[in-house]
Amino acid sequence: MRHAPAWRLDQGLSLIELVIALAILALLASLVLPMAEVTVTRTKELELRRVLRDIRTALDDYKADYDKAVAAKKIIANLADSGYPKQLEDLIEGRDWGGLYALPKKYLRRIPRDPFDRNLNGWGMRSYLDDPDSDAWGGEDVYDVYSRIDKTALDGSYYRDW
Template sequence: MPSSLKTCRGVSLIELIVTMTILAILASVVMPMMQMTAIRSRELELHRNLRVIRTAIDEFKKSYDKAVLEKKILPSLNKSGYPETLQQLVDGYDFGGLYSTKQKFLRRIPADPMNPPKPGEEPKWGMRSYADNPDSGMWGGEDVYDVYSLNEGTAIDGTKYKDW
């Protein structure tokens, strides 16, 4: 019977403690890197979504100006040519018959990854109208000239999300 005990091997307590210590050190190094990667990916998504919305707003304005130039729409003193709401970019606008159908600029309004909407809610963005001050925190409501994140947090590069 003593010969069978010699062939049986196991892990000693010291080997187990050393292994657990090494795993804990590796986990403490990897976790902050994973958190930073998640923040960085949300920041990239925010940049992309802002660019998509701002490009759609600019394209709407170009189409409006073209319709005025071709006399499809009469110019109005109280209308800047920017969309009245973000939803108008999704629903479309006919520009007085400039195009054969309503011109749509977005399939949907992208969400702000730094200020995600609750399920069933529309995405929320801070907006500025053409008549507002460039650094205004209040939307005048006349039109949508610019959008920004409503998150008050600070980005990895030290800037505020709302200033992007």
């Protein structure tokens, strides 16, 4: 009588082997998921820092062009005017600064959104006359922007303080 080779007798996994394999996979998944969440948060934080830098650079460039146009006597400075844009949309529409530029100079293609703001509340703004820590916008101009999100960053600071 011929016997089947030993490798043919073991053609499947036993229940215990299957349970152990699933337990190991579950343990690995429970270790990976928190690291993935931290990675997503860190990516959003980097995006928030970049977006804030872009908007603030555009605001500073707008002010520099205002000062340049005043110095070149292309526009007349008003005592009540700080030189910063009246609203964020002015950075998209652009200005020619009284002929300083042949075409209106645009500072942003679009107003970027806050990566943490799911409700699309928009940016918090401060005018030139507002206190540096003010949460209320005076409405005269846009001197600074900040995130309205009341969450803590990975480094322990608040996003609204960046």
